[in-house]
Amino acid sequence: MNWANRLSAAIVAIAIGTSASAQAADWNEVVKAAKAEGKVTLYSGHVGVPYHPEVAKMFEAKYGIPVEILDLRASDLAERVRTEKATGRVSADVILNGAGALWLLKNQEALAPYGELPALGKLRGDLELDGTRLPIYIQGYGIAVNTKLVPEKDRPKSWKDLLDPKWQGKILSDDMRALGGGSTMFATTYAKFGREFHEKLAAQKPQFSRSVRENARRVARGEFPIYIPFSLPDQLLNKGLPIVGITPIEGDVYAQFDLALTNNAPHPNAARLLMDFFLSDEAQLVYVRSARVPTVKGLDDKIPADVKDIVKAKLLGTSNPATINADLKLATEIYK
Template sequence: MSRTTKTLGILTTGLAFAAVLLAVTGASAQTTTSSEDWNKIVAAGKAEGKVVYYTAHVGNPLQKAILQAFTTRYGIAVESLEARASELRERTRVEQAAGRFIADVSFTSDGQAAVIDKEDGVFARHALTPNAKDVRAPFKANDLFAPSMILNYGVLINTSLVKPQDEPKSWADLADPKWKGRILSDDTRAIGGGYLWFYTTMFLGLGEKYQQAMAAQEPVFTRDQREAGRRVARGEFAMFIPFIFPDVNNLKGLPVKVLPMAEGAPYVLYGAVLMRNAPRPNAALLLIDFMMSEEAQLIWARGGHGFVRNGIEEKVPAELRAYANPKLLGTTDWRRQDEGLAAAKRLYK
């Protein structure tokens, strides 16, 4: 089935606000906003003057810096609500069901966006904004999801317990018997970093025999990733898997180091989606577009996060490039989530 485009006109203080939206009728469209329409959206967004932003990426100062940069660029204030992904999902579901339309933009992972779109129907489709054309492969903006940032994962080691000559170079190296009982791991049996590592190494990399070998290593599971780094720093464990590269900045001065692995980094792609019935749709589209801009991408990349835009790597400090642009192993597929979790529970008792 085809999609059609329509103009949403909202009259306020004598100004006609236009946001180019796509009717949700079938397969994904790649309609791009015209220059004329975009100029109208910019003017209308500035007149709206505010955007409400829900984010599951809690406590990240780089995100706050990007929102401030957006306000500086457009003069549009951002009201931000940070909460767990599950809490935000329930909040938006209840708000939409009650006809209380508060949020304009949601920042979440691509997998979560797909699930929520399919099951809850709280997101709106829209034409591609100008910065979408500069998103680099293998990432791509579509009429639902605009990529913004990548969380890349490696291995955190205690440098007092793991000598340079013993540092693991690959995920396969972790199956060496010398690491038995010395690995702290995010729980593979629940959605999170541990499951991401399990899924990518199981289905996209090293297979079931590797996972059997890793289970024999008797890793200790945790669901507190923030405390996990400090437990490694204190010497309770030799290493923690998987570890978000830029989070090592929270452990400065401690005897730890984060390592990329030869097979590549498991990753989570984050981005922005437009809320259905957004009260300020034009300001929302401006923010969605800005998060793919060079200015926003450099904030992410210079903080050690992965970037999604072409032409960024050479502008990132050399010492951060291994974190911001590592070889990628892959990410999870929400359509195989039940299969993946069942396999993790079977292999890790």
């Protein structure tokens, strides 16, 4: 960014005060200031998927602003953001992570309000907004099985089928003791089925792994017949492999993924512009085509037939952000 552009961006920030979000009152000024900032950095806790880079390329094509993306597991991402805040060396502009993980960062004053965005009016009315976390998509989790190792008649149809003694020592699981899909599954099923369910599941001796992308491949290779919780949209990434995702009769556990603006973001206007772009129809349809539930209105008739069953699946519930730390402690007590 040259001296004149830096001055222009600074003027926008000064005109609206010295808040961390540096929000320009007029959206055209936000766009102008965003281009002057020259880039935006996105930290993503949803690792290994191609959809965020696809949206980033669309954003860059529209505005000419490069997007740098860093993928980290939810717990590692949160620790990095806390470290950046503590040292005063903030690199992240926007964070994409589960709603609960961002709730924790909000309470640790690592996030800033995103202010008015032109696309806010497109959001579905059933979503809760707090001015800091911006809902982007919803993802369902079920059970994955190896189709060669588990005949259809023997496949789990319920979350409680995982307690069958025949699965002892044969379940691969995302780690329920760390932020991520595993902790979301733990909190949801603990709330719905109680502690006894998890004590019995712990007796099945599930093997924990934090290698989210590799876990499904391990099941496909036959290392384990079952993996929980399986991101059901990931069936699209595993076509041709002997693995299938199952929605239990009680419904899918789900996670809501949000965006947030970091406190003292180095490129605050570009950050807000990117957040607004994630709510555009073109960006939301990237997630719809990947079998995720959109957070904006008016896209129901654009859901492709091959993903409709996943997008419209029954939902069991999700974790409660206010009890995340307590849930992680419980999981650590039960799964030793």
